[in-house]
Amino acid sequence: MAQAETTRRVLLAGVCGAGLGAVGAACGGAAGPPEAGASTPAAVKAPPTAPVTLGPVTDVPLDSGKVYDIEQVVVTQPQQGVYKAFTSICTHKQCQVGSVSQNQIICPCHGSRYSAEDGSVLNGPATQPLAAKNIAVESGQVVLKP
Structure with missing residues (x-):
């Protein structure tokens, strides 16, 4: 019976952790949605080596x-x-x-x-x-x- 109890605790901890992670991601973003037509962050390119x-x-x-x-x-x-x-x-x-x-x-x-x-x-x-x-x-x- 001890084995089954440990498995339930591990499962419950995982579900709770995943739920908290989702809440944190939802709350940790930008202050508001971008304006219509907004672009997303761009990967900065290296400067050109030739004209x-x-x-x-x-x-x-x-x-x-x-x-x-x-x-x-x-x-x-x-x-x-x-x-x-x-x-x-x-x-x-x-x-x-x-x-x-x-x-x-x-x-x-x-x-x-x-x-x-x-x-x-x-x-x-x-x-x-x-x-x-x-x-x-x-x-x-x-x-x-x-």
């Missing part, structure tokens, strides 16, 4: 920009003919930023906004700026430099 042509400068509108998902770079044009580039990985929860509008880089996950001029945080929850990336304009093309 990468991103595309024509005409793809980067004035007072706006373009997110290059694969290269994890966002290129902005905060002033006519001035192009800036930053990592497109949000410093809050490592989501890919989604868009650039009115000189603000916008992360859809939790609403962080960054300056298209220098990558600084304009609106949290992010507290760290986006890191600058090295680009050049060559023959009308935006080129990401190593």
Whole structure:
């Protein structure tokens, strides 16, 4: 009879432990659901070892920009003919930023906004700026430099 009692205790402990784990997982996530269309955390890629042509400068509108998902770079044009580039990985929860509008880089996950001029945080929850990336304009093309 002692063997059966031990088995029931072990089983009960396992069921209770699994239940507590599920409750902990449910309570330990983000403060709320991401906004509609939000992306999930992105795996950060290594920087390029050779120049990468991103595309024509005409793809980067004035007072706006373009997110290059694969290269994890966002290129902005905060002033006519001035192009800036930053990592497109949000410093809050490592989501890919989604868009650039009115000189603000916008992360859809939790609403962080960054300056298209220098990558600084304009609106949290992010507290760290986006890191600058090295680009050049060559023959009308935006080129990401190593």
